[in-house]
Amino acid sequence: MSTAHSAVDIRALFSYTFINTIFLTEAGIFSMKLAFDFEIMELDGEWIAVPVGDEAKRFHGVVNLNEVGAKMMKHISESSTPEEVHQKLCMDYPEDDPKEVGENLCEFLNWLVQQRLLIP
């Protein structure tokens, strides 16, 4: 598999419209990592992700999530590819259309990239 994947190839690997930034290792595998470790908790119906660790001071604030976002964030922190996260979400929501789950995941990953919370 060539390392010089085009956007079209990326879409072929992961069947849904995907993020603008391409994360590729030398092996050509699409991988991702959160910029910080997060502790995710529910407080009075609100889901919050708070950065953990000495580097946390670089991130001024917390991430407000809903329940689905909290699940996504947790799976992202424990997975290294979008496909893994997608599989876990489809197991969490077996009655939902996998395509829709994927689109929601893509949107969330895009947002994390824009906030500089997701890195290659």
Added chain:
Amino acid sequence: MSTFTIKIAERIFAVEAMYPDVERLCADYITESATPEAVFQITEEDIQLERRKCAQEAIYEHRPIPLYPAGTLEETAVLRKLAEYLSRNGDTVMHGVLLDYHGRGVLFTAPSGTGKSTHAENWRKVFPECRIINGDKPVIAVHESAVTGYGTPWAGKEGIHVNASVPLEAIVFLHRSETNQIEEISFQKAIPMLISCVFRSPDRGGVKRAMLTVSSLNGRVKFYSLGCTMDAESAAVACDTIFGGDAPEGGG
């Protein structure tokens, strides 16, 4: 070497310091009590940790790295040990100015440089009877039915503090504004700002404890967002909403 005992937030601690600065800082809190619940022993490692943290913060904030003397860094090291101990035992240190208005407490919090101290001074101008319990790092203790704010010697640049306590009724999140306006906000809206001003050690356990402390404030204090100017009118506007503009009967 300096060994002494202090009473803060109804708790007794022994401090074993390498330099005399922290004992001078804690002068108003020194007690003769012989039964501390914890001992804060400061080592050279603790001081170097503070030096690294100062440098790290300066780098993140794009400013020159300050070179504080070891005695000054030791003061912060003792505060860190106090805050970590309190966070494991139900209390916390918060970043803000704690005001006592006729026996009723209000905490103003905001990022450094926003104008907390100026706003607190405006309260003193408009309401000379009110006092600043602590100008930077008060202790907040959450009990079954109430929340209490306590003075500590760590009181920021102005160094204003009183060894006293006050029942805490409100936490106010300050931001600068062209006009003075205040509104009560829900706990949900307050959560991100609360987490930013409650002490938390960077490990996962520390973050969890901070979040639980934040959760414990729900239903016990009111939360407000205050957009304020730098002038004295801001205090009157804030007081009118938070305390209804009147001192309670017999308060003081």
